[in-house]
Amino acid sequence: MNYHRFKHLGAYCPKCSRKVELLFSEETSELPQFYICFKCKIIGQFGIGELSTNEFSAFSPERKKEIKACIEEIPDKYRYQAKGSQLRLEEKSDTYTRRWLSLYEYEKAFGEKLGFESIDFREDKYICKWCNQPLEGRRRSFCSDRCSRNYGKATFFKRGVSTLPYRIASRDRFYCRVTGEDLAVTNRFGVRIPASNQQLEIHHLVFVSEHGSDHETNLLTVSKQVHQDYHKGEVYAVQAIENIKEEQLRMHSDKMYTKK
Numbered sequence: 001m002n003y004h005r006f007k008h009l010g011a012y013c014p015k016c017s018r019k020v021e022l023l024f025s026e027e028t029s030e031l032p033q034f035y036i037c038f039k040c041k042i043i044g045q046f047g048i049g050e051l052s053t054n055e056f057s058a059f060s061p062e063r064k065k066e067i068k069a070c071i072e073e074i075p076d077k078y079r080y081q082a083k084g085s086q087l088r089l090e091e092k093s094d095t096y097t098r099r100w101l102s103l104y105e106y107e108k109a110f111g112e113k114l115g116f117e118s119i120d121f122r123e124d125k126y127i128c129k130w131c132n133q134p135l136e137g138r139r140r141s142f143c144s145d146r147c148s149r150n151y152g153k154a155t156f157f158k159r160g161v162s163t164l165p166y167r168i169a170s171r172d173r174f175y176c177r178v179t180g181e182d183l184a185v186t187n188r189f190g191v192r193i194p195a196s197n198q199q200l201e202i203h204h205l206v207f208v209s210e211h212g213s214d215h216e217t218n219l220l221t222v223s224k225q226v227h228q229d230y231h232k233g234e235v236y237a238v239q240a241i242e243n244i245k246e247e248q249l250r251m252h253s254d255k256m257y258t259k260k
């Protein structure tokens, strides 16, 4: 579930007729869709209309409590440093910058879906994804709603991250492909959670500046350190990454370059 914020031709505020910003899921129209007018300071939901303020008072005490917990427990609220996200939204190689393809653009460019949608680090499917306790009854992921919520919060920032690099990290199970370093967050139960520990970066084997594509075969999860070392020319990093690159080029060179 990845929301995108953008403007669109013909999307005007019903009140002031200025351009509104839209908030739509990349993948589906089944999720609520919104427009925001910064002039009128209103948020509207498609199919419903302007959302009125001050509705919170009518919520059940239980729901109010849930909301409060959500708000207070957004992880790393104060430690959050990066401007965009902890995964890089763009690959910069000297002067060359390009944003990541959306899933739709990916499919159009390569004629295939990206995959790696769901990530589940568990070896045993009958334990809770958050607290490592056995699951009971018909539960398949979490032992309790509380664990489900905590997990959702811990993986919260992936929503600010482009889908593509997140999926590459998922493919590589959040390990550095050069050193095997663990780049996932580990929670207080000692359970690995699919969120970057802020050391995770995605490298283009064929550089963007050399017309390298965003195809998954051209992308590699590496630690920040390895990434820096590679671009500085440190032998261990260059050797390891060049080996992977050669191997990939032997099999996938057609996908690893953008078509001109």
Ligand SMILES: [Zn+2]
Residues within 6 Å of the ligand: 128, 129, 130, 131, 132, 133, 142, 143, 144, 147
């Ligand atoms: Zn649990």
Ligand SMILES: [Zn+2]
Residues within 6 Å of the ligand: 202, 203, 204, 227, 231
């Ligand atoms: Zn790189």
